[in-house]
Amino acid sequence: MATKKLVVFGLGARGLIYANFAKTYPDKFELIAIIENNPERVAKAKNEFNAKVFTDYKDFLAEKIPADIVAVATQDEDHKEHAISMMKAGYDLLLEKPIANNLEDCLAIYNASIEYNRKVIICHVLRYTPFYSTVKRIIDSGKLGEVITIHASENVGYYHQAHSFIRGPWRNKAQSSPMILAKCCHDMDIIRYLMGEECVSVSSYGDLFYFNKEHAPEGATQYCSDCPKKDCVFKAQTIYLSELGRPFSAYFTTKEQTDENVLAELKGSQYDKCVFQNDNDVVDHQVTIMQFAKGKTACHTMTAFSKLIYRDLKVHGTKAELVGVVEDNFIEIRYFGGEVEKINVDISMANVGGHAGGDFFMMNAIYKDLNGEKADGVTYLDVSIESHLMSFGAEESRLKGGKPTLIKKG
Ligand SMILES: NC(=O)c1ccc[n+]([C@@H]2O[C@H](COP(=O)([O-])OP(=O)(O)OC[C@H]3O[C@@H](n4cnc5c(N)ncnc54)[C@H](O)[C@@H]3O)[C@@H](O)[C@H]2O)c1
Missing domain, CATH: 3.40.50.720 (NAD(P)-binding Rossmann-like Domain)
Structure with missing residues (x-):
């Protein structure tokens, strides 16, 4: 090629x-x-x-x-x-x-x-991860029978929510976009991809429940660097010096990420602000229910409240159910009246990028597509736009207390 x-x-x-x-x-x-x-x-x-x-x-x-x-x-x-x-x-x-x-x-x-x-x-990097490509292949093989219901969760991770959606660029709907778009358009896309049918209607519920002034601990100050609440898990200094949170410090410093540099650049910045006293307004939890063209259904839960960042998935077919966790590369098929088949997902090849191998395999798929070869996962804007219509529809429904929104492409 x-x-x-x-x-x-x-x-x-x-x-x-x-x-x-x-x-x-x-x-x-x-x-x-x-x-x-x-x-x-x-x-x-x-x-x-x-x-x-x-x-x-x-x-x-x-x-x-x-x-x-x-x-x-x-x-x-x-x-x-x-x-x-x-x-x-x-x-x-x-x-x-x-x-x-x-x-x-x-x-x-x-x-x-x-x-x-x-x-x-x-x-939409998820499509190309070995995890979801494997799930798609299993669905297409017919092993699960006909897929009737999909249940997916996106567990944002408390420290990731704090960084991106409370302190960072995606914290405020007017300045960026609703959470269901910014964070979950991937999930809308993957659910639609796995279901293999157009989504016709969505209902959604959700709220910014916890990260607001009402939940600020007594005595908490506006900036974490001045705050006496040393054991707060959302304390900016704790998050940005931790192994999981340190890479996010690239958002406020281009210096080498030593403890001294991170603490100095963090102090008094937007990222030093208390998670309970910020100008964030995007939700910290949201559930979206989807109906597809032939009456099949899916449900997606986004929550800030998880220890780690991970996605889990259940696909219920007429012959078997598939259960998986993306970040663990764990998939098993539970056949009705039969065995449990464990599936091996190998991402060891993926040496560039992240997203459980998604970035690496996406670039390989695009390379094939540009060479005119069939490339699994690749779709164009006519299909990708559907995930965005689903996301905007979900937000509209959420703001109307869960009233169903019809999804129309035209
Ligand atoms: N696919 C995914 O899973 C995924 C994950 C994270 C972010 N994103 C999206 O990727 C995009 C980029 O995110 P990011 O985190 O890399 O942002 P970033 O801010 O790190 O990078 C954007 C870059 O664009 C440059 N830039 C902006 N305007 C420019 C202009 N007019 N001319 C030249 N350069 C310009 C900025 O200087 C910056 O270096 C966003 O749309 C974001 O939502 C996607």
Whole structure:
């Protein structure tokens, strides 16, 4: 297969994964350009990658450089402008999820993809994980019989909720998007993918129950660095110095992540704020119930209240049920009146990116797709948009106390 020319637009956390994939597998992708406007990241782009670097995407467009795919990995609110400008110039896209943070912009991008006849692959990484690919293969094999119900949970992790959805960029609906979109559009996509049918209606309930002033411990101060509540598990200093939380400190410091640097840069920042006294308004728990075209059903629970970050899944068919936990690579099939089959899921090959192997296998699938080969998991915007319609529909339902919202693509 031929090497494909890749452009990375936004060399942040996500863009780096694509750039590093190309660096690791130069036979698959040639990283020809990076578009990045943050001076430190521009320096990183120049030091670490052998690609032409642009600080303004309009300069990149002016050069009309031929490329097979542009990975748009800027922030959600910029996707509309960046994605449409690239498509208008004739580039196909790997577009980070969410497509955009409101329905109007999602539809504008979708309509532009039709108008300019561009291929847009949404970065729904879960589809490509060995875990979900295996589940999909099992469903397609008929081992479970006909799938009737799916139950999935997304356990966000208390420290991840604190970082991303209370202190960080996705804490406030008006500034970013509802939790069900920002965090769970992956899950809506995977449920729809596994069910193999269009979702026709959603109902949803949820709330910001815990992370508000009502639950602030007595005497808690606005910034954790001044707070006398030393044993609070949400204390910013505890989270950002812990093994699990330290990688998140990249959101407030570009310095080496030593204890001294992390503590100094954290003090007085947005990320030092008390989780009970912030301007967050996204939910900390939400349940979404879905009905599919032929009357099948699914249920998804998002909760902040878990020790670790993990997703679990149950697929109930007419012959067997499948039970699994993504991060444990655990899958078993429980046959009715029969044995329990344990399935081995191997992610040892995935040496670039994260998401339980999803980033690595997604890049491999895109490489195949761009070469005209059948690539499991790859779908385009016409299908990916459904997960976003489900998410916006769920939010609308939640705000109306669970009233069902019909999902219509047209
Ligand atoms: N697929 C997933 O599972 C997943 C996971 C996390 C984040 N995301 C999404 O990926 C996207 C990027 O997230 P991130 O965490 O990498 O963000 P980030 O802020 O780390 O990276 C964005 C980068 O874009 C650059 N940028 C912004 N505007 C620019 C412009 N006009 N010109 C050039 N460069 C510009 C920024 O300087 C930054 O380096 C977001 O949409 C986010 O929601 C997806």
